[in-house]
Amino acid sequence: MTNASYAEFDEFEASLYGVNGRYMLRSAQRRDWRLRVLELNGVALMAGQEGAATIYSGAGMPGCFNLFLPLSGHECTVVDGRRFDRHAIGWMAPDRMFHIDASRPASWMTISMPCELVCRWMATYADNADLSLLARNLVLTGGPSLGALLALTQRLLFIDDRQPAQLHHPAGEQTARSELLRLAFNTLLPLAARSTDTARHQNHRRILSQAMDLLAAARHTPILLEDLCAATSASERTIRNVFNRYVGISPHRYLVLHRLHHARQALKHAKAGETVTSICMRFGVWDIGRFAMQYRRLFGVLPSQTLRASHLGMQAPH
The missing domain is CATH 1.10.10.60 (Homeodomain-like)
Known part of the structure; x- marks a missing residue:
């Protein structure tokens, strides 16, 4: 297991598993950045502690889905324009851009799962699951297994600290992975009744994506608000609404x-x-x-x- 403390957010950012993106500090650093990564035969459990209020913009890595679970600062965390509470979870699909705004230093956990396992699960539970899960990001209320899932993740990290040989014996690791996936998938069900989307939401996501693409391509060139408007064909008012909702500032x-x-x-x-x-x-x-x-x-x-x-x-x- 990776268990590291970082004085700089850049090092923390480079060590993240299953996602590719960039942090932007919203406040001065208040504490060290901490990261723990536990891998169970292709399924990774990652626990992070951020050292400052942040904005994170990124996408899931090709080949894996990510389940995002805030551990602190729930009400101060906004994912893709949706404010979290203690029952909310985030779902990130491969190569799909997402934005996380944390207005104060927060702790969180993610479970990274290979596409093969997720597709196999979707085929098994096709009657209850929303197939669009395979192609888009979601913020939704976790199912009744959420509490059990959080308890299991804490137990896995504890055992990995105290008795790693026991956990990482081939049979033990396979059993632990199976239990982690079962609770993660149960937390997502039933998706069909809970997942919603609108044309307006999709248009705002398009505008934000185009704005971020411009900023990424022009890292050494000053970008103004009117440049964002021109690149997205949106009004200043729309740009302000999109950033305030999805990015938090x-x-x-x-x-x-x-x-x-x-x-x-x-x-x-x-x-x-x-x-x-x-x-x-x-x-x-x-x-x-x-x-x-x-x-x-x-x-x-x-x-x-x-x-x-x-x-x-x-x-x-x-």
Whole structure:
């Protein structure tokens, strides 16, 4: 089992299992980031503790589905525009974009399952399950097995800490995996009566996806609200509504955070001769003093300190 503590969110982000995406900090870091990954013959149980309020935008990796279970901060967690409570769960399909907004540091758990196992289950329970589960993300109320599922995950992590040889004996691992999958699938049933979707929701998801594609493609170019409107063929009002609902903050605030995060990456990988000013200008920053205050508030250091650390790393002997 992977059991690690990270001082930086970048390291935590790179260690996530079953998903591919990016964190954006919404607040300064308050604690370390912790991650535990337990693998049971292709099925992975991942428990994470985030160190700050965050926005996570990503997609499930090809070949696996993910069941998302918040462990704390339920009411402060919004997934694809749906606010969670203690009974809500999230379902992420392969290659389908999702957005998680946590307005305070939260802890969560995911169960990553290979497509083959999910398709086999769907074939078995075709009368009760919604086949669109295979092609889309959902936020829904967990079934009566949710409590038992959470208790089982805690027990598995405890046994893996205390008696790993017992858990990872081939027979024991197979039994544990079977029980975990049974409760996970029972938590999803019956889907047909609970899953809903509307044309408006689909249109908003399209707009958000196009906006995120533009931001991903233009990492080194300043992006303005009017650029988002042009790329999505949506009004400023619609863009504001979409970001507030699905991402949890206004598009203006998101663009500020986007600029701060990408400037940080540029500072961390600066070339010889680059300065804070030259890098900031590249990202359309015109008030470097204010930018420096925002940067320090979010990352705990000044931009000049990040750049200095980068230059010292370049000078270090190999």
